[in-house]
Amino acid sequence: xxxxxxxxKINVSKSGGLIGRENTGKIVKEYLIGVTKxxxxxxxxxxTEGRCRTGKIMKYDRQTGHRVKDEKVGGKITWVHSVxxxxxxxxxxxxxxxxxxxxxxxxxxxxxxxxxxxxxVESEKTAVICSSFWPEYIWLATGGKSQLNDxxxxxKGRRVVAFPDVDGYLEWxxxxxxxxxxxxxxxxxxxxxxxxxxxxxxxxIADLLIRQHREERxxxxxxxxxxxxxxxxxxxxxxxxxxxRAALLHPTFLKxxxxxxxxxxxxVALLVAGLDLEVVGWRRR
Numbered sequence: 339x340x341x342x343x344x345x346x347k348i349n350v351s352k353s354g355g356l357i358g359r360e361n362t363g364k365i366v367k368e369y370l371i372g373v374t375k376x377x378x379x380x381x382x383x384x385x386t387e388g389r390c391r392t393g394k395i396m397k398y399d400r401q402t403g404h405r406v407k408d409e410k411v412g413g414k415i416t417w418v419h420s421v422x423x424x425x426x427x428x429x430x431x432x433x434x435x436x437x438x439x440x441x442x443x444x445x446x447x448x449x450x451x452x453x454x455x456x457x458x459v460e461s462e463k464t465a466v467i468c469s470s471f472w473p474e475y476i477w478l479a480t481g482g483k484s485q486l487n488d489x490x491x492x493x494k495g496r497r498v499v500a501f502p503d504v505d506g507y508l509e510w511x512x513x514x515x516x517x518x519x520x521x522x523x524x525x526x527x528x529x530x531x532x533x534x535x536x537x538x539x540x541x542x543i544a545d546l547l548i549r550q551h552r553e554e555r556x557x558x559x560x561x562x563x564x565x566x567x568x569x570x571x572x573x574x575x576x577x578x579x580x581x582x583r584a585a586l587l588h589p590t591f592l593k594x595x596x597x598x599x600x601x602x603x604x605x606v607a608l609l610v611a612g613l614d615l616e617v618v619g620w621r622r623r
Contacts, residue, residue: 357470365466369444381462384446386492391441393418441489443479451476455497459543467544486513498522501543504532
């Protein structure tokens with residue numbers, strides 16, 4: 339495990355961009371997001387015991403929000419453990435015997451919210467953005483399309499919906515079908531919703547939610563009793579308002595759709611999401 343470290347406070351702009359200043363600050367604290375002196379983002383991997391495994395250091399364009407990939411301007415991904423191995427400060431330098439053991443990004447939240455279902459995505463940025471739109475889930479990230487390995491075992495006993503990027507659906511569906519002992523449903527929403535342009539741009543579920551948010555201009559205020567599903571408010575209150583497209587993402591509906599092998603079933607999806615139903619058992623007549 340890594341030695342103790344200091345997380346520099348991130349200053350949130352007055353507007354807070356898409357999700358607002360207050361919400362942005364909350365997410366930074368929830369995920370323990372850090373920042374380097376050169377203003378690169380640090381996505382720390384904290385396990386269920388509160389131990390820091392490492393941190394992925396990435397540069398983002400402050401105007402577009404996209405990751406900077408040009409290595410000539412600092413776009414190369416680096417890691418906290420790699421920096422500490424080269425540190426000139428003996429108190430920070432990792433011992434030679436130290437070995438990297440990664441965990442899911444956001445894993446520490448499993449202990450904090452023991453009854454929440456889990457949403458699994460590829461990138462850390464996607465998990466952070468979606469946690470604002472869809473707070474009733476714990477959003478975790480694997481850190482990459484191919485990182486479906488032993489670190490998933492921490493999800494035993496949790497309801498999990500996996501949202502692969504648009505180019506990863508078939509790979510995730512095949513790999514996760516071979517994982518035993520886990521309750522994971524792979525969402526096909528991007529597979530069905532994505533356009534050819536979306537596929538060329540390698541969109542993920544965060545891109546879809548942002549687009550829905552901007553197109554529909556949903557502004558749900560729970561305090562006024564207007565409740566939405568899909569991260570545009572809080573679900574779980576019977577009789578609440580549910581957007582049809584968002585209802586198709588509800589974890590219980592995804593299970594029903596998988597088991598029954600039916601088509602769109604939009605009315606069923608609206609009922610399931612509106613009442614926040616959960617399947618406790620079923621049998622075929």
